[in-house]
Amino acid sequence: DIVMTQSPDSLALSLGERATINCKSSQSVLYRSNNKNYLAWYQQKPGQPPKLLIYWASTRESGVPDRFSGSGSGTDFTLTINTLQAEDVALYYCHQYYTTPYTFGQGTMLEIK
């Protein structure tokens, strides 16, 4: 199974700061035939299901603010949230859909200081 490890487990920042969340997979999730990383990021707020933010490691889902960006390839990935807003307080998960069993990171809790 591909193990997804996120860091940090939690993050407390001030409004307007930049948040950086890392995700490492135990094996590459880069599909060489199309050069796409099968890696997505989700945001989950209390009492709600997760919401897709980023897929293919760096493609923003329609309607997601451009302060959210993703980067990385192979086994190392980053979700960056620029100019932190109050509404960004949530749990964030990375997810590999390269192969079954599909797996998620353990989650990173983002809070406002």
Next chain:
Amino acid sequence: EVQLVESGGGQVQPGGSLRLSCAVSGFTVNTKYMSWVRQAPGKGLEWVSVIDTSGSTYYAASVKGRFTISRDNSKNTLSLQMNSLRAEDTAVYHCVRGPANQWPIDYWGQGTLVTVSS
């Protein structure tokens, strides 16, 4: 508009069975890969099972042999038959669209709570 609405959750004793359903609207269930993803109380996300457009099914090791995913094209629904339930199966079960090859999970239902307890 895509909507996924789960039903069928509840409390069941260890060793019991439960069948979850997901009413799908906005697309035809047999034209997309569909999965179940669960979240134990206060815990992270765990993929459970997927059915692809050809009807092939795949399962997490933790549920293989106990859970069965299926779809009803005439009713446009997705189901999860859960047998031999254990305390560790307690979770909110989400019906989701995807993942499918290069495409991620893009829609989630609100989920239905399954509690396995005596």
